[in-house]
Amino acid sequence: MAEIKIDLDKVEEAITHGSSALQYPRTLPSDILEGVVNFFGKLFSWIWVPLMLLVVGNVVLRYVVGTNIIALEELQWHLYAAGFMIGLSYCFVHDGHVRVDVLAEHFRPKVRATIEILGILLFFLPFCYFILEYAWPFVQRSYRINEISAAPGGLPMRWIIKSFILYAFALLAMAGLARLIRAFSLITGFPKVRT
Numbered sequence: 001m002a003e004i005k006i007d008l009d010k011v012e013e014a015i016t017h018g019s020s021a022l023q024y025p026r027t028l029p030s031d032i033l034e035g036v037v038n039f040f041g042k043l044f045s046w047i048w049v050p051l052m053l054l055v056v057g058n059v060v061l062r063y064v065v066g067t068n069i070i071a072l073e074e075l076q077w078h079l080y081a082a083g084f085m086i087g088l089s090y091c092f093v094h095d096g097h098v099r100v101d102v103l104a105e106h107f108r109p110k111v112r113a114t115i116e117i118l119g120i121l122l123f124f125l126p127f128c129y130f131i132l133e134y135a136w137p138f139v140q141r142s143y144r145i146n147e148i149s150a151a152p153g154g155l156p157m158r159w160i161i162k163s164f165i166l167y168a169f170a171l172l173a174m175a176g177l178a179r180l181i182r183a184f185s186l187i188t189g190f191p192k193v194r195t
Helices: 009-017 028-045 048-065 068-094 109-144 159-189
Strands: none
Touching: 028 068, 028 159, 048 068, 068 159, 109 159
């Protein structure tokens, strides 16, 4: 019987960037912004290892030992929230998010880039700004009052997890700005395309 070899990198590339995906040119500013997002995305991808161990530990504590530790359960939620929120920008940079390209796949590349620019300028970046604007006092207040968990035995310094809203949306805005620059470069040739 013949052995079937599958190149998983090619399969993932085909799924993520199917034939309808528009490849934007790389530029120095977009590469810098995407580099920052990629650094934090890869750094925070390691958060899933301790999270998995923590989940297993909590299950063992609950069902084998017959107890639970509230602080560990809250830490589990916090690690998941931090990993998910930081992962949003990484997903956006790598175009791994859901897109509905039923109509757009039939448009010329410059029309698609124009739609992308309008979407980023009118919706995406204002949304990031809105979240950052309202999250700042939310985190600031939590820090000022030294907010702790409402649960007995819960975690202190609740401002740490709340500050991930700021980090996540700052990175998401950077990812959107990088995409904006790349789409603008496709249309105008400025900034200069990197090879």
